[in-house]
Structure formats: structure tokens, C-alpha cells
Amino acid sequence: MKAASRTIIYISDGTGITAETLGKGLLSQFEGIEFRYVHYPFTDSLEKAAVCLRHIADLNQREGVRPLLIMTMTDPQVSALLRQADALLLDVFEAFIGHLEQELGQRATRVAGRSHGQENHEYARRIAAMNFAMAHDDGISSADLKNADVILVGVSRSGKTPASLYLSLHFGLKAANYPLIPEDFERDCLPASLLPFRDKLFGLTIAPEQLHRIREERRPGSHYASLDNCRFEAAAAESLMRRAGIAQFDMTARSIEEMAVHLLQAIRKRSHTDS
Amino acid sequence: MKAASRTIIYISDGTGITAETLGKGLLSQFEGIEFRYVHYPFTDSLEKAAVCLRHIADLNQREGVRPLLIMTMTDPQVSALLRQADALLLDVFEAFIGHLEQELGQRATRVAGRSHGQENHEYARRIAAMNFAMAHDDGISSADLKNADVILVGVSRSGKTPASLYLSLHFGLKAANYPLIPEDFERDCLPASLLPFRDKLFGLTIAPEQLHRIREERRPGSHYASLDNCRFEAAAAESLMRRAGIAQFDMTARSIEEMAVHLLQAIRKRSHTDS
Numbered sequence: 001m002k003a004a005s006r007t008i009i010y011i012s013d014g015t016g017i018t019a020e021t022l023g024k025g026l027l028s029q030f031e032g033i034e035f036r037y038v039h040y041p042f043t044d045s046l047e048k049a050a051v052c053l054r055h056i057a058d059l060n061q062r063e064g065v066r067p068l069l070i071m072t073m074t075d076p077q078v079s080a081l082l083r084q085a086d087a088l089l090l091d092v093f094e095a096f097i098g099h100l101e102q103e104l105g106q107r108a109t110r111v112a113g114r115s116h117g118q119e120n121h122e123y124a125r126r127i128a129a130m131n132f133a134m135a136h137d138d139g140i141s142s143a144d145l146k147n148a149d150v151i152l153v154g155v156s157r158s159g160k161t162p163a164s165l166y167l168s169l170h171f172g173l174k175a176a177n178y179p180l181i182p183e184d185f186e187r188d189c190l191p192a193s194l195l196p197f198r199d200k201l202f203g204l205t206i207a208p209e210q211l212h213r214i215r216e217e218r219r220p221g222s223h224y225a226s227l228d229n230c231r232f233e234a235a236a237a238e239s240l241m242r243r244a245g246i247a248q249f250d251m252t253a254r255s256i257e258e259m260a261v262h263l264l265q266a267i268r269k270r271s272h273t274d275s
Numbered sequence: 276m277k278a279a280s281r282t283i284i285y286i287s288d289g290t291g292i293t294a295e296t297l298g299k300g301l302l303s304q305f306e307g308i309e310f311r312y313v314h315y316p317f318t319d320s321l322e323k324a325a326v327c328l329r330h331i332a333d334l335n336q337r338e339g340v341r342p343l344l345i346m347t348m349t350d351p352q353v354s355a356l357l358r359q360a361d362a363l364l365l366d367v368f369e370a371f372i373g374h375l376e377q378e379l380g381q382r383a384t385r386v387a388g389r390s391h392g393q394e395n396h397e398y399a400r401r402i403a404a405m406n407f408a409m410a411h412d413d414g415i416s417s418a419d420l421k422n423a424d425v426i427l428v429g430v431s432r433s434g435k436t437p438a439s440l441y442l443s444l445h446f447g448l449k450a451a452n453y454p455l456i457p458e459d460f461e462r463d464c465l466p467a468s469l470l471p472f473r474d475k476l477f478g479l480t481i482a483p484e485q486l487h488r489i490r491e492e493r494r495p496g497s498h499y500a501s502l503d504n505c506r507f508e509a510a511a512a513e514s515l516m517r518r519a520g521i522a523q524f525d526m527t528a529r530s531i532e533e534m535a536v537h538l539l540q541a542i543r544k545r546s547h548t549d550s
Contacts, residue, residue, distance in 0.1 A: 006379070014300075014533070015532050015533055015535075015536040016536065017296065017536065018296045018297055018299075018300045021292060021297070022296070022297055022367065022371075024293075025289075025293045025347060025368070026368065026371055026372060026375055027375075029349065029372065029375075029383035029384050029385065029386070030375065030379050030381060030383060030384070031381075031384060032381075033379060033381075039540070039543075041537075041540060042536075042537075068375070068378065072300060074304065088374060088375075088378045090371050090374065090375075092297065093300070093304075095370045095371070096301055096365050096370070097301060097304065099363060099365065100301055100302075100304075100305065100343070100365075103343065103363045104281070104305055104308060106305060106307075106308075108304035108305060109304050109305070109306060110304065111304070123530060123531070124492075126437075126531065127437055127531075130436065130437055130440065131436075134409075134412070134436070137409070161405070161409070162401075162402055162405055162444065165440060166444065169440060169441065169444065169531070217399075255398060256398070256401065256402075256444070257290050257292055260290075261290040261291065261292065261317075262316075262317070265314070265316060265317075268314070
């Protein structure tokens with residue numbers, strides 16, 4: 001059945017982030033359909049599942065076309081109840097858990113909500129990394145750079161802050177970032193406070209046209225934002241980083257996630273903790 | 276086959292975040308096995324896939340037990356090559372894409388890397404939200420609170436900053452946060468700058484014992500971190516928020532993701548943009 005718009009229902013006994021992440025990837029493969037989204041996170045009881053079922057029945061009546069239900073659910077009873085919904089059901093855990101049980105030679109525990117590391121040490125590590133990233137954003141402080149896992153350098157608005165925050169919040173890396181400014185290009189030398197930490201430096205580059213667009217939004221009509229100046233800064237930064245032997249990563253047209261994973265790969269390679 | 280340790284290989288033509296998120300959820304269902312992780316993001320050509328295959332063959336020989344391969348791959352040719360690996364293969368897209376094609380009445384585009392919204396407006400929205408969150412962290416500025424989508428309040432170290440950053444970076448919400456401090460409890464009144472924005476306020480609470488542990492790490496032995504003071508502040512904040520009619524969310528033992536999704540649900544309900 002084909003329809004120009006379709007409702008996607010995410011149901012999970014946890015946050016639903018797994019279901020949503022997968023759904024986003026799958027649905028991005030279909031063009032020309034307008035998807036609407038409904039979210040039922042923390043659906044961890046038969047009572048809550050029954051409420052969902054009623055909403056789905058209402059929605060079916062209203063829309064005249066059945067929704068797509070993308071589900072991660074550990075409790076088999078709740079899962080069984082939701083299978084009664086008139087919907088295309090993609091049961092994410094069910095699709096794989098049997099194969100895993102067989103391969104690993106043990107039964108799944110069927111306990112909900114273990115994906116996100118509520119364990120104290122994991123949580124504490126991410127929070128500590130995030131505090132570090134906030135305190136070492138944009139060169140605010142260089143007091144504790146020796147404890148950084150990674151230091152991102154690049155011109156203003158090249159994407160250092162979102163990349164640092166993502167690396168810290170998701171991967172628990174202490175990510176500092178430090179701007180390269182016109183004074184650095186005049187001296188033709190890295191900022192002095194970075195020199196002891198060359199092995200932690202990663203450079204972000206960005207196409208001058210995109211840099212110009214981003215800076216125009218913040219300071220329209222300024223020299224800072226002008227295409228000429230963006231061309232100058234981008235070229236000067238790339239040349240400075242090349243001569244300093246800093247690996248460069250092009251932020252242009254990349255999402256925050258893509259950039260963070262590219263950097264993570266390079267960091268892992270450098271520290272030999274991963275192949 | 277049962278083994279006390281197993282290697283998990285994530286392969287994707289994109290970031291691999293979808294595969295990893297799913298893998299984390301599934302593997303958290305199995306206890307007593309030590310999992311090691313290897314990551315092959317951006318595996319978007321037959322050449323790169325061939326390199327992975329060789330690594331997997333080496334690994335098989337070294338470990339004597341086949342790895343688990345969790346894969347999101349859009350290109351059917353690359354996918355077919357990787358199926359030759361001696362591994363338990365969980366092919367995430369393959370498991371569902373056929374059902375979706377049939378239900379939606381069209382073929383998947385099979386174009387890689389569309390999950391993370393590289394589209395300019397989506398990227399710009401998340402970056403703008405992140406800049407807003409950084410500028411309005413911990414009450415630094417209240418200049419632009421009228422443009423906030425949400426304002427989190429709570430005592431120092433109750434989790435306001437990670438929740439704000441997650442809401443901004445992932446959901447593109449302009450999330451400010453504002454601390455409740457002993458002066459507020461003495462005056463027994465919300466900070467004046469928040470009063471015009473009651474409809475955007477959400478309160479975070481936390482068990483005094485957990486608050487004590489977190490504060491001890493920052494200022495060991497201080498009055499600020501003492502269990503007595505944490506008890507006093509937690510109780511005073513809850514009472515102040517209750518009387519001000521602010522919905523409260525308990526951060527205790529919750530992951531950043533869980534907290535963010537709980538808040539997102541409440542924000543959606545309040546703004547009626549979602550059922």
C-alpha cells in the first residue's frame with residue numbers, strides 16, 4: 001500500500017533511542033513520503049501498552065492507513081500485547097535476540113533499560129568529560145590541557161565546540177578546543193600553550209564558503225564574516241596546521257555525528273586502543 | 276557455542292552509530308560475557324570491505340571463536356561481500372528494509388549516510404540550540420530566556436548541564452538552565468528573572484545521598500558537599516518548586532539519555548506538538 005504520508009510509532013520500554021536511531025536510518029531510504037512521528041518511551045507495563053493500543057486504533061480510524069510501529073521491548077508479555085496492533089510491526093529486539101541467544105549459548109535477561117550506562121562509573125566519566133569540555137571550550141582555559149584526551153584546533157566557527165561536546169557527552173573523552181586566530185597566522189606559529197601537546201592535536205578545516213555563511217549569521221556584514229577573510233583564514237590555518245604536522249579533518253557538509261566518529265577513529269588509532 | 280569473551284565488530288557505511296546503539300541494547304541482555312569492540316565506520320567501498328574481511332579472518336585465527344558482526348550497510352554489493360565473513364552476522368538494514376519496501380510500495384534508495392541530518396537547516400538548528408545552551412548554562416545569562424524552549428532549574432550538580440546539552444545537541448531545543456541557590460531558599464521564592472517564564476520551567480531533583488557523592492568529588496569535605504547540606508538543599512528546592520507549581524523530574528540513578536527523553540516527553544506534552 002502506498003501513501004504520501006505515514007505515521008511512525010516508536011514504542012520502547014526504555015528511552016526509545018535505539019528504535020528511533022534505527023528508524024531514522026531506515027526511513028531515510030524512502031523519498032517522497034512525509035513521515036509523522038509519535039513516541040511512546042518507557043512503555044514498561046501491560047497497562048501502558050494497552051493505552052498505546054487504544055491510541056493506535058484511534059489513529060488507524062482517523063488516518064485510514066495503518067502506521068509503522070518500530071519497537072524495542074524486552075518484556076515478552078508486553079511485546080505480545082503490542083503485536084495485536086493493526087500496524088506494520090518492526091520488532092527490533094525480536095529480530096536478533098534469538099540469533100544472539102543461540103550464538104552466545106545463554107538466554108537474554110529480558111531486563112529493560114540497560115543501554116545507556118546508568119552505572120555510576122560510566123555516568124561519572126561522561127559527566128567529568130563534559131565538564132572538562134565546557135571548561136576548555138574555545139581556549140577559555142589552558143590550565144588543564146595536560147589531562148585532555150584530545151585538543152581540537154581550527155578557526156572560529158569551524159565546528160570545534162559541537163565536536164568537543166559530542167566527543168565528551170557520548171564517548172566520555174576529555175575534549176578541549178582552541179581557536180586559531182589572525183595573530184597566530186601573523187606569528188605563523190601555533191599558540192604557545194598548545195606546543196607541549198602536539199600529540200593530542202587534531203585540526204578542523206571547513207570550506208570558506210560554508211564558513212562565510214555560518215559567520216554571516218552571527219556578524220552580518222563584518223570583515224570577520226566576509227568571504228575574502230574566510231578564504232584567508234581557512235588557507236592560513238590549513239597551511240599552519242600542515243607545517244605543524246597536525247592531522248586535518250574537513251567539517252564541510254558533515255553532520256556532528258559524522259565528524260565526531262571520524263575524530264574518534266583517529267584518536268583510537270593514535271592511542272592504539274582499537275584496530 | 277559459549278565463550279567468556281567475544282569480539283563484536285561494528286561495520287557501517289556511515290558512522291555506525293545505529294549499529295552500535297542497537298548492539299549496546301542487545302548485548303546488555305547478556306551477562307557474564309566480556310565483549311570487546313572493533314569499529315569499522317565509513318566502510319563504503321568493496322576495497323574497504325575487503326580490508327575488513329582480512330581483519331576478521333586474522334581475528335578468527337587468533338581467537339579461535341567467530342566474532343559477532345553487527346552491520347548497517349546500504350550498498351547490496353558491499354553487503355554481499357561482507358556476508359562471506361566467518362561470523363554471526365546481524366544485518367540490521369536487511370532485516371527490515373524488505374518489509375518497509377513492501378509496506379511503503381517503493382524501493383529503498385540504497386544511498387548511504389542519511390541518518391544524521393546533514394541538511395543545512397537541521398544542522399543549523401542543532402548548532403544554534405547548542406550555542407544557546409552554552410550561553411545560558413548555569414544562569415550565566417538570562418538575557419535571552421524569552422527565546423528558550425525550556426529552562427531547567429535545580430540545585431547545583433543536579434544534572435542541569437548534561438540534560439540541557441543533550442536536549443540541544445540531539446533534539447535542537449534551546450535549553451537554558453538556572454541554579455537554585457541558598458539565597459533563593461531564604462527568600463523562599465524563585466529567582467526573579469525566571470518569574471516571567473513559568474510555562475518553560477522544569478525542575479530537576481536528586482536524592483541527597485547521590486548529590487553528596489557528586490559534590491564530594493568537586494569540593495571534598497566542604498559544607499557545600501556535606502550530606503546535611505545536600506539534604507537541606509534538596510528538600511528546600513523541592514518544596515520551593517512544588518509551591519511554584521513546577522513539574523519535577525528525579526535525576527537519581529538515571530542516565531543522561533533517560534533524563535533527556537523524560538524531559539522531551541514533558542516538553543512535547545506541554546506544547547501539544549506530539550501525543
